[in-house]
Amino acid sequence: MTANDGRQRSTRWALTAATLAALALAGSAAFAQSSVSSPPPPTAEGAPTPQQLNPLPAAADIHTVAPLADGQWTVPAGDVANTRFSPLKQINATNVSSLKVVSTMADGIAHGWEGQPLVVGDTMYVVTPYPDKLIAIDLKAPQGPVKWIYNPRPDPRSQGVACCDVVNRGAVYADGKIIYNLLDVETVAVDAKTGKQVWRTRLGSIRNGTTMTMAPLVVGDKVLVGNSGNELGTRGWITALNVSDGSIAWRAYSTGSDKDCLIGPGFKPFYVKDRGKDLGIETWPPGQWKIGGGAVWGWISYDPETKLIFYGDGNPGTWDPTQRPGANKWSNTLFARNPETGQAVWAFQEDAHDAWDYDTTIENILVDMPWHGQMRKLLIHPGRMGFVQVFDRTDGQLLSAEKYVPVNWARSYSLQTGLPDEDPAYRPHLGATTSNICPSSTGGKDWNPTAFDPQTGLLYIQAHNVCMTDTPHKANYIAGTPYLGADVTMFPGPGGWEGALIAWDVADARPVWTLKETKLPLFGGVLATGGNLVFYGTLDGWFRAVDARTGKILWQFKTSSGIVGEPMTFVGPDGKQYIAVYSGVGGWLPAAALPSVSETDPTAALGTVGAVPDIKKYTSAGGVLYVFGL
């Protein structure tokens, strides 16, 4: 190489560097513009405009049963009633256009970042996807430096037993401890100040296909946790541990004898269909209940007035219904239980002998509001099966069930019997391929939680519109491997849209407005605030604030990855309100965005790839925590 050659090459590199620097400057200018300018035109970047369908509900006297405390966020859904509503209103419809990033943190993990941070005092706590690290962030210092990291080192083999990505939906705070679950079936309590482990309890084994992904809830001196693994022949349970030392107080199985299911003399189901002795054994072929699913992997609610917890459990295994004739109780069942003893008070099975994987683990929102002129204690269940159901939570009576997405497996629910009016043309069975079932197994929405705003009376649903073809086949139970029993292909549903934020009028059981996505479904959570705002994220990474009454997009920011996390809000030590959300695509429906999943096999990731075949064009994995402020 001559000196002249060297000079030429140096010049070329320098030019490249200058070009890159210019690009970086342009990028930051664009960033600043998008953060501080007036509301972006809703049509920019292909953002949807709201479709108005019905008038707003009449103003009503609505009570949330357990309002949020003083700007903190100490339980997964903000409050124990699962409203995901915060009364904070420093950030509101008039100033949200100047919302901007105040801090970010990458988790370095290319898996779905579900769940939400906690804020307790002057500290934020985040739980990462596997390896389930707990990171404490100091909110007093600029940009939020890390205080400590707790690394539980769960068994790496648990990654091979998790059905739907190696996710974790977050922690709960109680008694000076941050408590959460590990993928390898353990619950840990960590000192919130020091990051030192206080206790660690093993609750099951990955060897029989069990994992844990859900966010616990604390009621009194007990922490409530549940398992995952319905696609691996686990046996579902909810377990209460003593907050003080992690010892097990009680466990209620979802299948088996009444004794195992903590069903006793106080059990009073509203409907005949849910009455009988030892139904957790009698509604199964001999022994099948032992590998029958019903895992409790979703959200738990608590009502301090009736002193009951409410949760739903998951689908029966296998997905081939022909292998398990019977109602398969208590899979896909809503339970009300006494948190002290675990004893069941009422139950409601959503679909006997499930054939679609319509888990009932979806959140239950507890509110007191007028219902047909009379104040009622309601439980709102926006189910995976495509109906928004409203129950009287004191006794389990079904008051309403209306479709919120395109549905054809059932025409309606009977309020007299509690039974769905099924269309047999869309019930899969062995030896046949059933086409165009709506919704798909992922439901009208999956675990990704809604928010309920008591100011508007609207439930904000992150829905997806996906249907499926289902070909059941015989499944062999081989411990620790999928006990699946179906070849499923999903695809976008009718009407030319894939996802929608739906503002649902609970009192009148109808949509008020929708904000539709045409490229990708929605698969993250929603936050409603006292500032007349609703926050949600999209699978192509947009994080948006919309007017709670009209659905008009008031602000949006493009995050680095698709959003499957749940936005939350808090007041920092400086007295200012902030909004936080995880960006980091993954989980089940968006699995084709992960590097380990091919977009060429529509049946991959339990059939979800067919629904999002081109998702890799729009997003890729890698988690980042975003914190926004004015």
Added chain:
Amino acid sequence: MYSDCRLFLIALAGLIPLAASGCSASDPPPSDAGAPPAAAATAAETPAVQLPGTPTQPLAGTVPPVMAPVGPIPGPQVEGEDPATTMQNPYANDPSALEQGRQLFVAMNCAGCHGGHAGGGMGPDLRPDHIFRYGNLPANLFDSISMGRAMGMPSWGTKLPPDVIWKLVAYIQSLGTQEEPDKAAPAPAHAPDSIASPSY
């Protein structure tokens, strides 16, 4: 690696003259021209090596005598030295074995993890567009199925006979080729309108 290296160079370009040697990660591998041919001795011909700290006499009945190194040793390699590169699947190109391999892939719950047609999910994509961390030669695939892998792949070597594992290997090797049995039907672009309500 290449792009990382390049960015690093871009960052340095304005500060120091470019090093003549460039970046090793983006350079072609070093030539074997200067290596003496004798260095390419096979493992079998290599004399037993006394490793540091190894007792000269094994404890009676507990430890085997020090063995010759097994497998390739560091140094210039010659093509074909790794037995995995030459080991053939006894069922390769056998259409009935491919069909059986496909049935086994479903029956042994491989499909539940790796996708209905091996596109991935709980376990990684096995189709040809994927990089196989542990190699995609027939012998590599056999070892991965037989021994299991650290991220959660179970070991099947004590549960399935070798001929069954080789049939699974044959099926995996057929993915994306003309010979792939029972190919996945493409998903429809979207469901027909008016098959479900409500529509809005």
